[in-house]
Amino acid sequence: MNLVAAIVAVALAALFADPRLAATAPGAPGLQFQAVSQSQQAAASAGAMAVELSRLEAASDFEALYDLMHPGAKAVVPLEAVIGWYEAFFANQRTEPLTVTGVAFITWTWGVTGETYLNTAQVSFDQPYIENGVRTVQAGTVHLVETDAGWAWFFGASRAFVDEQIGRYLPGAYASFFPNPLDADVNGFWFRTMTANGGEYLPPAGVVGLDAPTLTGCGLADPAEAPAFYCTLDQTIYYDTGFRALVEERAGDFAWVSVVAHEWGHHIQTELGLFNSGPMRANDGTYAVTFELQADCLAGAYTQDAEARGWLDPGDIDEAILLTTAAGDPTGTTVDNPNAHGTSAQRVDAFLTGYQEGLTGCDLDLAA
DSSP states (O other): OOHHHHHHHHHHHHHHHOHHHHTTSSSOTTOOOSOOOHHHHHHHHHHHHHHHHHHHHHTTOHHHHHHTBOHHHHTTSOHHHHHHHHHHHTSSOEEOOOEEEEEEEEEEEOTTTOOEEEEEEEEEEEEEEEETTEEEEEEEEEEEEEETTEEEBOOOSSHHHHHHHHHHHOTTTTTTTOOSHHHHHHHHHHHHHHHHTTOOOOOOSEEEEESSOEEETTEEEOTTTOSEEEETTTTEEEEEHHHHHHHHHHTOHHHHHHHHHHHHHHHHHHHTTTTSSSSOOOTTSOOOHHHHHHHHHHHHHHHHHHHHTTOOOTTHHHHHHHHHHHTSOOTTOOTTOTTOOOOHHHHHHHHHHHHHHGGGGGTOOTTO
């Protein structure tokens, strides 16, 4: 008998020994059960999985714990975030395996993605914790969804919590590169998006403010001439610090975020190799208007996600549209101009397409 089967057997025995549950079981009082209903088997196996998850926590086997997460959760939550949170949580305390107190089957929505799951096992339990020699017991619940591999669990109850753990425990992709929380949030969006689609995500080398002409991978950059740009050769976003202050003062803080999100779109285009094939190239740091409008769309897709996570304040969308309108090309700019970004109407339309339709409206193949 393997470990999981043994746990199921023990859980079944405990389940039927509990008078609160036995009263609802089929059969006459005092008779030994000859068969177990399908729902009781499901309840027992879900309870057994909750016990197994608790055992792995107690053993500090967090990688094995991650392996038992639901595929939908793995697509959003990286291993490092889970391990980091557990190591911090158990830094000054330890736990013992929990005791299952009940199992109910419900329709449940995971707060991180908004995905709804039918026949979710809601397992109630009592969990012992020991800190400084003092043992306490806390009641809790865990939600499990059955997959082909068995019952699977979910990390976190909200997108904000998951984002916080990713930002805290993935310094290579978040905090150390992007101490500004607004920059880190744009980066977090692309990390989740790329990894959820099976791709590898490498963040930009940085977001760097300039207040004087500076030598970059794309040559000498004069902030007075290029208030914000992405250099494909050193994969860095550069901006004029004075321009940023002006935008935030006159248009608002999210107007500036939309600028950064646009430049981040160029980084994603570079990561996907869009500037290295086809007739449109941008390896010299300039972009064809098609790429610019796509970057506006990608900024809109980020904005849609930020709004869904509750990151936006009233008026933020208007701020982004105001700045995008002001950033349209002057009358007479031709489409073959290497600095063309699109007319005001084209740029606003591209941004709103991303905002309303998400990445599907941006003609971007994340598997490229």
